Amino acid sequence: MHHRFEDAQAWAKVFDDPARDAWQQPDRVIAALELTPAMTVADIGAGTGYFTVRLARAVPAGRVIANDIEPDMVRYLKERAAREGLANIEVVHALPDDPKLPAGAVDRVLVVDVWHHLGDRVAYAKQLAAGLRAGGRIAVVDFKLDAKLGPPKQHRLAPDAIVADLRAAGLSAEVVPVELPEQYIVVGQRR
Ligand SMILES: C[S@@+](CC[C@H](N)C(=O)[O-])C[C@H]1O[C@@H](n2cnc3c(N)ncnc32)[C@H](O)[C@@H]1O
Structure with a gap:
């Protein structure tokens, strides 16, 4: 189910639309x-950096x-980090089945609107889990099945499917009680 996002400048109008914040x-x-201020955070499928720059400031x-x-996207992310003076952003060209995270070094992994694009989701979750330090967490944010926005309905995933993926990768996982208008958040933790 690999959907291409080739033209970063064009996608920036969508992903970084100020109306998105609402x-x-x-x-x-x-x-x-x-x-906490000294954490290492991974933004998986960062796109044009909507979350990356906010994470870097956090x-x-x-x-x-x-x-x-x-x-x-890799080119755009590098240029955006330089343009916004955010020296603590490291941009990585990943593979569809390999996030290329350093082993056991990441405190938090954020995955926004990407999980439904993955091929073997459990294998991918295992790779993310291997990048976490003990106690580290993965937060997956994706569109509710009945959201007004988001991918076509046949490509959406129920939050319980993501909980199952993360548990199959050896993490504890649950849907967190944060109500967003269009999305849910599932958090998995490495024991
Ligand atoms: C809908 S965009 C979301 C971008 C960003 N997370 C945001 O919230 O603005 C999905 C992004 O994930 C990337 N992507 C898709 N599959 C991926 C994978 N297996 N690993 C890393 N990035 C992926 C796409 O190239 C695209 O830039």
């Missing part, structure tokens, strides 16, 4: 991550590893 509520998503003494599989 339904995305990025501050509440980031609050759910319970960050961990001023830490770093953000922003990955994407699209070369043009």
